[in-house]
Amino acid sequence: MTTPELPRAVLIANRGEIAVRIARTCREMGIRSIAVCSEVDAGARHVLACDEAVLLGGASPSESYLCAHAIIDAATRSGADAVHPGFGFLAEDPRFAQAVLDAGLRWIGPTPAVIAAMGDKLEAKRRMAAAGVPLVPGERIADDADPEGLREVAERVGFPLMVKAVAGGGGKGMRAVHTVDELPDAVASARREAEAAFGDDRLFLERLIARSRHVEVQIVGDQHGHLLHLFERECSIQRRHQKVVEESPSPGIDDEVRDVLTGAATTAARALGYTSAGTVEFILDEEVLARRRAGEDVPATDAVAFLEVNTRLQVEHPVTEQVVGIRDPATGMLEAIDLVRWQLLIAGGWSLPVTQEQLVTRGHAIEVRLYAEDVPAGFLPATGRLHAFEPALREGIRWDAGVAQGEDVSPHYDPMLAKVIATAPTRTEAATRLAAALQDTPLVGVATNRDLLVAVLRDATFLVGDTTTAYLEERLAVLQASGVPDEGSRARACLLATLHGALQAQQGSPALPTLPVGFCNTGVLWPQETFAGPDGDDWTVRLRGRRDGSLEGQVLRDVPAGFLDADGEVLLSARVRVHTLDRDTLDAEVDGRRQRVRIVGDPQGRVQVLGPGVVDLVRRPRFPSEAAERISGANRSPMPGSVVAVAVGAGDEVAEGQLLATVEAMKMEHRVTAGRAGTVTEVRVTAGQQVAGGEVLVVVDG
């Protein structure tokens, strides 16, 4: 065994949670960490997590995190002797890896040659086929392919199919196509997206397996030819081809399939001479798996097809770290693993000190990706300031977060706020634990997918392990409905939020802080507050103090803000007694049911009531400011971004649903379609223009 030569200082060429996570291991190992950042990230978590930071440039990735020469310059200036790319950005750019090596620095990852071979998805397939790894049918399409040419390739591959970017990853430049008619549009937009994301617009088509699971195998290789697999992760639950829930072990496979997977993965990695950490991804045919589960004698190999190799650490690597351990043959004790530590050691020439037999799994880990996104609006990335974000820290829960309370979620980067990983002896316990931790986390300021994640973790279909890549699409309506609080919980939340607000205001007031809240000797006034109801109606809460120290609370529908004695439908009438108020935690009894709730909010009037469950409310402002610009027939940008194309001009007649403009944000294209038929009276934007969320793009007069 050679003595590893550890890096002294590692430049982390990334941002967000992965940079924070790498910095943590560096610190544990006594290695100096150097962050890079863009102008908008000067106060970001990853900058604070590292020992030093170097400013790269402007907010857009091309001026900062994708600017290879600036990063290498930062590394040499700061005295780094190694570069860790994290994932995304330049992690799978072989030219960058080579440039790092050429600058005399160590590259924490596989060799540029391996990255290049696997980065070309078609080349990867060719090499895997040669090594005897099973494949999904697929074929490259020519850059200048006409519709006829496209159709020919498509028919050879077979429908349904996926349009994919040769340089792809992270779901960018991917489109599912079910009929030949959809093909030209899908190819055109995938090409634009691929060009924007990777600077490479080459595409290929691949057969879409109707019901499939996405299962991948973690591999690690050292520079001495030792290669290990660290079992599998299942990542079937995806939206827009991005993983949302990941777990290990996979609930859908048996040991025989697992052996096929790990065998194929190690075969593939060995054929590549793989070093460092990587992932071999497979598509599993759920129909085959189901037949095997039902006891049918179907070969395990029939279920498995190679997808691609990711030549980097994966977002979901923590689930592996949580379940895989090294068993000490003498004591039987399990030692935890840290994949970043292994990456650093391998880069230093270390040889893997364990055998495959020593690696075992115990328990179950589930990771969810908490995204800033508007789920009902079709998973649109959301931006804003995180006024409240207090991860629930507890046994068996790991938070890998890239943002902290008070920070802005900007439109420039990936909208993932954090990964939350639960570990427990069984899958059900992990899911239960994770759902509870999510629900106990104050999270206000940007829309998130939290409610959806909780709904998934409590969904019966998920809990029995019936998860294919179509899971979210199929279950979305049910899951979204299950997350909506009923009228009673919402009314109760309004009542508690009003009480909390009044108590806080009063107890924090310089005047009369010790008087009972809203005390009035004649009852001429009482505390009152109005919230937006679920249907855009007004829900008004009234509180009246009683002489025994309790309060009579009423929640009324259709009583507008500010009107003290207007009547409305009574949604809730309850006796409330406050036990204690400790900042955002209110210990109160509502009709004899005593509960501790946390109530957090932001200056815009958003209020979140936590416990039990999460209810999000919006306070009606007491003094509404100037009403927002109201334009009949306005078609607005769903989010901040840049206009890619404007499809209409002033005077055009448009039908309802007709494409008006395309806006690109976070590397995704969003189609803005006419809200109603009519004549275009105004086009306010041109292609290339930056627009704010909600900005009027096109006005259609109906």
Add this chain to the structure above:
Amino acid sequence: MSHDVLRSRVDPADEVFQRNRAENLELLRRVDEQLTAAHGGGGSEKLARHRSRGKHTLRERIALLCDHGSPFLELQPLIGLDSDFHVGGSTIQGIGVVSGVECVIGGMDPTVKGGASNPFSVTKSLRALQIARENRLPTINLTESGGADLRRQQDVFVPGGRTFRELTALSKAGVPTISLVFGSSTAGGAYIPGMSDYVVLIEERSKVFLGGPPLVRMATGEVASEEDLGGAQMHARISGLGDYLATDELDGIRITRQLVSNLGWTKRGPGPSEPADAPLFDPDELLGIASTDLRETFDTREVLARVLDGSRFEEFKAAYGTNLVTGWGSIHGFPIGVLANNGVLFSEESQKGAQFIQLANKRDRPLLFLQNITGFMVGTAYERGGMIKDGAKLINAVSNSEVPHLTVMTGASYGAGNYGMCGRAYDPRMLFTWPNHRIAVMGPEQLAGVLSIVAKAGAENRGEVWDEDQDRGIREMVESQIEAESNAFHATGQGWDDGIIDPRDTRHVLGIALSAVHTDDVRGGDAYGVFRM
């Protein structure tokens, strides 16, 4: 401060307790009835018309102006009770917290006779301004009033003029005055904004002019619109009467709150310095303690045990002049001295009270008077013992004491005892009444009896035949008339107090009052009239 803790001997199962409680609850029900009438304004039809114009009611305007969850102490809510006028004087006045600042807030109710003021409105508004001046409370007037009720102009015109003088006196003293004009503010009413430090006008709503279109046409023949004569735009852009121009009612209230928040207002007096923990005994029991039959006495310490912070009370001179309880405690954290009646005042009680008042002035400590007094003792022994001289000492001390006084009428208030215990004429900063309270020169029975004895002596002098039956009839008549004139409802209707309060609210009402009092310096004096020795 470490204090003794009061004990209680009250037995809620006791028959007298139960009777008092039942009767007090009945009195409070009557209070509530009247409050409902007062707060109902001009009735549902007027209210609906007011709302149909997109206007908030006066109560709503006050509620929107005050901080969320802040307390509000309404003043003189039932003035004008049993008169020909709307109970409450068609106005709401009170102390509320606006942007963290305690303010006197008030306005005419535009749903009652267009917000025109009657004699009770004038009395009540002037009282609120007096409270503002004596305690240095910033004042916010929510103006929407057609001016004086012209049918009662003779009762309103002369005293009402004082309103404007009070406003400028406040301004002179450095106490901010704000007028937020919601509607018309005409004739004399125009001087409310005219005399205020800050004027907030609302577009298309505020109308401020000395004479409206009809009067101008009568006087000069000029035909002018309301907007030309006194619209918000005109005053904001041309006359300069308006300082802030709001787009609507809510915007006007928002601007006013911002204005107060930016005043940089600081209170001069010390803040609360003691723990403001609740009393150890349930204030609810005050209803069983407060006698409705004033021949039955109660120990005033039972009241203190349910009003003072933590029921803590350091009694002063406990063994001397025992019919007057004196000592130190605190309410909502504000340290106070207490003088509380436990029976008729003798010489000892009077001297003890006079001494205690002087001590409170040395300590700069506000004084709370709990009145339940049938008077100074009469009889030859007491006259010979110098009762008048000693009573005079107490009245002298009360009159010339410079610390703030607060008075609560917890039972009887008869004779000169009312004066010695800081009755209305002695200008306590605020005075509140329990519903079981009776007030008169003497008890109805005594008064009727005195009249009867005097009449009988007169008849005998004139050699007339004394008709016992007729005398009994007259006595009963006088008794019931005095009874009616001396009950708490009559007293509060006359404006002899700052409001009837529920005894259970006493501690909180006094808490607000004490905090208001500490907006100005709390300083004792050391100059008195000649104490007759």
